[in-house]
Amino acid sequence: MCLQHEGDPSAKKKKSINRQGVQPPNWEEIPLPPDHVLSHLTDAHCHSTDLTHAPEVYDAVKLGGLASMATVVDDQDRTKALSSERGWCNSSHPEKGKGRDGKGVGVVACFGYHPWFTHLYTLSSPNSIPSKEDHYFSLFQPSSKHSDLLKSLIPYLPDPISFEPLLEKLRDDIRGSLNQGRLTMLGEVGLDGSARMRWPKKAKHLHPDYKDQHQHQDQNSGANVKSLVDDGKEGGHEQKEAEEEEEGEGEEEWKRLTPFKVPMSHQREILDEQMEIAIELGVNISFHSVSCAGPSLDALISMRDKHKMNFTNKINVDLHSAGGWSPEFWKQAEKNLLNLYASPSIFITSRSPSASSLIASISKERLLVESDSHDVRLSDRLVWSAAEWVSRCKGWKLEGRDTNPSDNDTSDGNIHTQNRVAEWTLCRGNDDSAEEEEEVDEHGDIVQKDVWTVRTLERNWARFMGLVDD
Ligand SMILES: [Zn+2]
Ligand SMILES: [Zn+2]
Numbered sequence: 001m002c003l004q005h006e007g008d009p010s011a012k013k014k015k016s017i018n019r020q021g022v023q024p025p026n027w028e029e030i031p032l033p034p035d036h037v038l039s040h041l042t043d044a045h046c047h048s049t050d051l052t053h054a055p056e057v058y059d060a061v062k063l064g065g066l067a068s069m070a071t072v073v074d075d076q077d078r079t080k081a082l083s084s085e086r087g088w089c090n091s092s093h094p095e096k097g098k099g100r101d102g103k104g105v106g107v108v109a110c111f112g113y114h115p116w117f118t119h120l121y122t123l124s125s126p127n128s129i130p131s132k133e134d135h136y137f138s139l140f141q142p143s144s145k146h147s148d149l150l151k152s153l154i155p156y157l158p159d160p161i162s163f164e165p166l167l168e169k170l171r172d173d174i175r176g177s178l179n180q181g182r183l184t185m186l187g188e189v190g191l192d193g194s195a196r197m198r199w200p201k202k203a204k205h206l207h208p209d210y211k212d213q214h215q216h217q218d219q220n221s222g223a224n225v226k227s228l229v230d231d232g233k234e235g236g237h238e239q240k241e242a243e244e245e246e247e248g249e250g251e252e253e254w255k256r257l258t259p260f261k262v263p264m265s266h267q268r269e270i271l272d273e274q275m276e277i278a279i280e281l282g283v284n285i286s287f288h289s290v291s292c293a294g295p296s297l298d299a300l301i302s303m304r305d306k307h308k309m310n311f312t313n314k315i316n317v318d319l320h321s322a323g324g325w326s327p328e329f330w331k332q333a334e335k336n337l338l339n340l341y342a343s344p345s346i347f348i349t350s351r352s353p354s355a356s357s358l359i360a361s362i363s364k365e366r367l368l369v370e371s372d373s374h375d376v377r378l379s380d381r382l383v384w385s386a387a388e389w390v391s392r393c394k395g396w397k398l399e400g401r402d403t404n405p406s407d408n409d410t411s412d413g414n415i416h417t418q419n420r421v422a423e424w425t426l427c428r429g430n431d432d433s434a435e436e437e438e439e440v441d442e443h444g445d446i447v448q449k450d451v452w453t454v455r456t457l458e459r460n461w462a463r464f465m466g467l468v469d470d
Contacts, residue, residue, distance in 0.1 A: 032380060041457060045372055047188075047373065065105060069110045070110060083109035087180065109173075110185040119197050121162070132159055133151075136154060153206070191299065194291040197260045272302075279307050297336070301336060316339045317337070322342045343367075343370040345370045365463070388401070406422040
């Protein structure tokens with residue numbers, strides 16, 4: 001997952017941040033609609049393999065699908081295992097269906113390498129891997145004030161990993177998943193202008209906070225280091241450990257960031273190599289973009305210009321959570337990239353003061369929803385909350401909250417209850433329901449018909465994944 005959310009103290013802060021816009025709902029208390037309504041929605045971006053759950057936990061998810069992202073080396077096989085147990089198969093393998101034994105939530109297999117951990121990878125071939133010192137110094141280019149700090153951390157940092165074999169495996173994993181008929185994407189990949197390398201846990205004794213806490217060290221030397229890393233613990237990103245680390249029994253979680261940022265050029269090379277594979281194999285991309293809207297758009301436009309129709313007509317890109325993108329910038333991006341979608345989340349999107357105007361600015365056909373959660377038990381609630389928020393930002397009707405004319409059809413003799421929402425089937429793009437918003441009245445004026453949120457999000461997801469044509 002991208003962030004630790006449990007007990008998130010910023011939950012209350014979010015409400016005041018969005019005072020001027022349309023506030024997101026309280027996801028922990030929002031009432032859920034009937035199960036069949038949730039089954040029409042897909043979580044376009046989550047990190048379900050961060051935790052291990054029994055199959056029954058996935059069986060209990062009411063959503064129709066989850067796009068389960070991989071971020072680091074070990075995730076790739078976890079994603080493969082989860083999606084082979086409960087994948088979501090396309091129409092060329094109708095006998096396999098979706099979920100476990102054709103039941104329950106279906107998992108979209110997403111393979112890829114997240115920008116937060118790109119410092120672990122070298123672009124050198126496996127035969128010429130640089131030393132740790134050479135790799136981290138040439139990557140971070142520390143200022144003279146940070147040079148000693150980096151030197152002291154080097155023994156605790158992992159050896160650089162050649163990205164070349166990881167790319168080969170990425171291609172094999174995606175191709176293998178496609179050959180099984182499973183819905184497959186590249187993700188999570190992207191760019192992050194604010195991500196900093198985590199302080200290695202094994203070097204925590206060198207961090208001033210740890211020294212303060214344990215009072216093991218001379219206070220003066222602690223203060224000196226502290227002045228160098230003071231801004232290294234409030235980055236807003238509590239990043240997941242990239243490497244396996246053994247936690248001591250009963251040891252509290254210890255997370256701090258270093259001042260070292262991975263340069264955009266290195267992130268971009270790692271991103272481009274992965275996007276090339278997505279285009280080659282024709283799979284969609286789940287794209288992370290935080291604090292670097294401009295470079296992200298540049299990266300996508302370069303792919304569009306290089307690959308033309310193979311990019312714009314064969315694959316779609318989901319800008320997940322749209323981290324900090326302004327409404328104006330989004331509109332520009334949407335015009336430049338006809339295959340760009342965005343999926344707001346309660347956890348991340350709501351942090352931006354302009355979040356509700358951003359959602360309002362996203363075209364009806366380009367909206368998806370996501371949780372970005374590591375805990376699949378929260379997906380129903382988070383995705384429903386995102387849909388509810390979208391409905392208010394866009395002024396759309398919401399199934400389960402607003403009464404659809406078909407809900408009152410009591411021809412089966414049942415008495416209408418508040419929870420009653422008539423079942424529906426996915427609106428295909430080329431039947432008349434696609435044009436349902438426009439109707440002409442007796443004066444020849446266009447009458448705007450209601451837009452229904454879940455139906456719209458469902459059709460968008462199906463179009464995004466190529467399950468319907470339009
Ligand atoms: Zn994510
Ligand atoms: Zn992300």
